[in-house]
Amino acid sequence: MSTIKEIAKMADVSRSTVSRVLNDSGYVSEDARKRVEKVIEETGYMPSVQAKSLRTKETKVIGVIVPTIRTETSSRLVAGMDHILAKSGYQILLANTNQNREKELEFLQLLKVRQVDGIILAATNINPELINKLMTMDSPLVVIGQEIDGISNVLYDDYHAAQDLTQLLIEKGHKQIGFIGVDEKDRAVGYLRKKAFLDTMKKNTISIEENWMQQAVFDIQSGYRAMERIIMDSSKKPTAIFAVTDRLAIGAMQYLKQHNYQVPNDVAVVSIGASEVSEHITPPLTTVDYQNEQAGEEAAKLLMQQVESKESGAEKIMLGYRLLVRGSV
Known part of the structure; x- marks a missing residue:
């Protein structure tokens, strides 16, 4: 690859002239500019990004x-x-x-x-x-x-989005609602969405079964296992599930379908994420779009x-x- 020194030699100009052409700064005669541009085009010369960043500090x-x-x-x-x-x-x-x-x-x-x-x-x-x-x-x-x-x-707006989802389930007549969350060290997804769920349940004087509150990680299989724990560890089954992400909700729905539960007739499912697949699974997933x-x-x-x-x-x-x-x- 040519250097700026070689470009200057081929165009019969100084290196500073080549530099002014490249950076479009300072005076260069029209004849010299055309010679430099012709050589650059013929050689395919590209100025060094590192060198340019040193000059511009960008x-x-x-x-x-x-x-x-x-x-x-x-x-x-x-x-x-x-x-x-x-x-x-x-x-x-x-x-x-x-x-x-x-x-x-x-x-x-x-x-x-x-x-x-x-x-x-x-x-x-x-x-x-x-x-x-x-x-x-x-x-x-x-x-x-x-x-x-x-x-x-x-x-x-994690808190109000989770609040609206929980309220939607309650308004649909659900009082036995399970929750699949993530580690609360993730303040937005883990803490705020769970807090909104608990606050809304309390506001509506609805009790929560301890075994219906499960923690997972951010993947479909984890949602599947969390749903399995909710079903297997409880004598009474929830009629609705709030999963904090679409992937967890899809995992929960997989478990329910494989074990002959009808969604939403037996168990309703909601989540947050509005992933593309959420619209195309059966049934389509109720979710929140954060754009x-x-x-x-x-x-x-x-x-x-x-x-x-x-x-x-x-x-x-x-x-x-x-x-x-x-x-x-």
Whole structure:
């Protein structure tokens, strides 16, 4: 590959002239510009990204950390970010933590060393170590899905969405409602959605069977096993299940169908996520749509504000949601 020195020699100009042509800065005679552009076209010369970043102090790269790349939530988030970032010439460097807390910290450090122009973190497990790490980051930063003081956040209204789902089941006549949740260290999905469920049940003076409250992890098989525990460990069966994610709900529905329970006639099922498959399973799943692509766009916009102003941000955006009532209730 040609160097800038070789381009200058072939065009019979100085290296500084080639540099001015490449960066479109400073005076260059029309004849010299045409010679340089002709040589660049003939050689296919591409300026070094690393060299350019040293000059401009910009890499034109945004680091994005997601808990898993296997879900529609992550793919929609990243699609929304890319829609905004690409307009300003930015590329995304994607890091997948696989729900691993240590990986999250490692990737933050790696992106810091790589000197990316900004970082967007789709966070799950908020802990003191992570917060301390985030507070030491020099790059513009936005966190999606979890509220952290002093940092710009794009938030989902987890509490009210879960409240509405629980109230929907109650209004449909259900009083025997089970719950499949996740670790409460995930404040948004684990803690807030469970709290909304419990608060709404209490408000309606409905008791909860202890065995109907099960904890799972973020996959279909875990939802299946949680539903199995609810059925097998209780003499009395629930008439409805609130699973905190679509994947858990789909797992629960698989178990119910395989053991001759009719959904929704025997057991109604609701969840949060609005994944594509939720509309196409039988019966279609009642769920909440958080419009994740919009969340990605809003996060990218917040980040670009920080990049352009060169100031850190602490703005919070709370997104709305849509309740999609389908055949599972």
